[in-house]
Amino acid sequence: MEPIKNIPRLCRILGYEFTDLTLLDQALTHRSAASKHNERLEFLGDSILSIVISDALYHQFPKAKEGDLSRMRATLVCGKMLAEIALEFKLGDYLKLGPGELKSGGFRRESILADAVEAIIGAVYLDRGIEPCRQLVLNWYQSRLKSIKPVDQKDPKTLLQEHLQGFKKPLPVYTVVKTVGEAHNQTFTVECMVKGLNEPIVGVASSRRKAEQIAAAQVLELIKK
Amino acid sequence: MEPIKNIPRLCRILGYEFTDLTLLDQALTHRSAASKHNERLEFLGDSILSIVISDALYHQFPKAKEGDLSRMRATLVCGKMLAEIALEFKLGDYLKLGPGELKSGGFRRESILADAVEAIIGAVYLDRGIEPCRQLVLNWYQSRLKSIKPVDQKDPKTLLQEHLQGFKKPLPVYTVVKTVGEAHNQTFTVECMVKGLNEPIVGVASSRRKAEQIAAAQVLELIKK
Structure with a gap:
């Protein structure tokens, strides 16, 4: 070497x-x-x-x-x-x-x-x-x-919202499509739908907020290209 | 208080x-x-x-x-x-x-x-x-x-595979459904489908492998409940 x-x-x-x-x-x-x-x-x-x-x-x-x-x-x-x-x-x-x-x-x-x-x-x-x-x-x-x-510094949901507003597009829609587990230990499945995407992107996490952030981050990755 | x-x-x-x-x-x-x-x-x-x-x-x-x-x-x-x-x-x-x-x-x-x-x-x-x-x-x-x-220690894809095998279920199927961006800076959208789920779970990341791991981790969260 x-x-x-x-x-x-x-x-x-x-x-x-x-x-x-x-x-x-x-x-x-x-x-x-x-x-x-x-x-x-x-x-x-x-x-x-x-x-x-x-x-x-x-x-x-x-x-x-x-x-x-x-x-x-x-x-x-x-x-x-x-x-x-x-x-x-x-x-x-x-x-x-x-x-x-x-x-x-x-x-x-x-x-x-x-x-x-x-x-x-x-x-x-x-x-x-x-x-x-x-x-x-x-x-x-x-x-x-x-x-x-x-x-x-901003989180993915905020960034996604601002990105869409910048292009005068409608805001993303978040929907909880599934909740599994007992009350104190749940898993949330959230869909994030944005105009222009063929289908919603899913986020899964231990809180609704986290699942929304995961979905938003992935939608951002997709639409920023 | x-x-x-x-x-x-x-x-x-x-x-x-x-x-x-x-x-x-x-x-x-x-x-x-x-x-x-x-x-x-x-x-x-x-x-x-x-x-x-x-x-x-x-x-x-x-x-x-x-x-x-x-x-x-x-x-x-x-x-x-x-x-x-x-x-x-x-x-x-x-x-x-x-x-x-x-x-x-x-x-x-x-x-x-x-x-x-x-x-x-x-x-x-x-x-x-x-x-x-x-x-x-x-x-x-x-x-x-x-x-x-x-x-x-195992990664999500390995854990998912072993979990399914443990229940004698078919292996997950990963499909790249979208690739966006230039050659050295791509974003991959991968679907992971598992028998028993109504629809595939999506993972989005900068490499196919990472996107598969993200999707697998979320499927695991869902089916382990």
């Missing part, structure tokens, strides 16, 4: 000196390149990112409701945001990819870049523990945390 | 003494009971639980693949498992619910119980920080972590 390029430069960009550089090496290794790849580190990094961002949002927005906090968190930890961070780090230049991925431009693929950022977070966590890792992630997210607002 | 019942006993059961008991009080307060309720704490607790369990699984299974780790984590942090823990704590006896929820048996509802466990985790985290919180959660999960195995 080729040696990793200019690792000291990458560490300067990341703002972190690894005690154990093999962790960084592994975090940069896609599964197409070697058997010791970054997926397990990504698994760890995903959870660490979540608690660091959750804690930051919790304290930054002492009056925000849970729904707003969750939506802001989802925005900050989504693949698109992580890929953006990866591009700032020029992470694509440092990734180890297998021949197939190299040929098809894997170093530019959003999901590969996002996964590598999570893997680096996991590597830092293993290298020096939660607090140094938290400080680093907060540095990376400084401007993003500064600019995020609760009102920017 | 009624005073919380026998809080010292609850602390003994949880295995934790709060420095700030108002945090525990808030964690036990459902949004139906007061404006200062447990949803923000639940938001925090959810992420803390995730990193504690992720870290434990990462070290307990040094050779497990990311997929197996993710499935084990999903099992350990799911609502059903959290509700089980809540029942062990007899948490329903300590919850503060509004009149409507009290009347409809909210203290037995799985989602309310699960959310309260996450809120308590969030409260402990705020009370004394990540390490004491981690130790407590690991105590609660000791036997569950001991018994979990990578092979126990």
Whole structure:
């Protein structure tokens, strides 16, 4: 395997000196390149990112409701945001990819870049523990945390409604078509019908509201294309 | 509002003494009971639980693949498992619910119980920080972590197939009914049909496999009742 390029430069960009550089090496290794790849580190990094961002949002927005906090968190930890961070780090230049991925431009693929950022977070966590890792992630997210607002974030039902209103179309119709189970442990099946769709899309969940959100999210996916 | 019942006993059961008991009080307060309720704490607790369990699984299974780790984590942090823990704590006896929820048996509802466990985790985290919180959660999960195995975990499609085979029913049929978007950015609509259902359940996602899993998960929810 080729040696990793200019690792000291990458560490300067990341703002972190690894005690154990093999962790960084592994975090940069896609599964197409070697058997010791970054997926397990990504698994760890995903959870660490979540608690660091959750804690930051919790304290930054002492009056925000849970729904707003969750939506802001989802925005900050989504693949698109992580890929953006990866591009700032020029992470694509440092990734180890297998021949197939190299040929098809894997170093530019959003999901590969996002996964590598999570893997680096996991590597830092293993290298020096939660607090140094938290400080680093907060540095990376400084401007993003500064600019995020609760009102920017909306749930699928709201987004669907606004999307339809934007095109002057009628509002979606939600119908509970089935309820199964005992009173305290029910499952709701909800249909969401939107003009222009051939048939309603179904959402199933443990509450009517959740089932409606699931259905709305899927309708959005469909009609936004 | 009624005073919380026998809080010292609850602390003994949880295995934790709060420095700030108002945090525990808030964690036990459902949004139906007061404006200062447990949803923000639940938001925090959810992420803390995730990193504690992720870290434990990462070290307990040094050779497990990311997929197996993710499935084990999903099992350990799911609502059903959290509700089980809540029942062990007899948490329903300590919850503060509004009149409507009290009347409809909210203290037995799985989602309310699960959310309260996450809120308590969030409260402990705020009370004394990540390490004491981690130790407590690991105590609660000791036997569950001991018994979990990578092979126990299965995806919705596998679970659905096995469920149907167990009842000697025909296998589910998956059909791609729609594909929208350009080649590298498609959305797939898949129908999953199972004998005994009146109509197929639809899954929509960015890959055929994910759409099938979404549909299978919803069919499972429906037929398991």
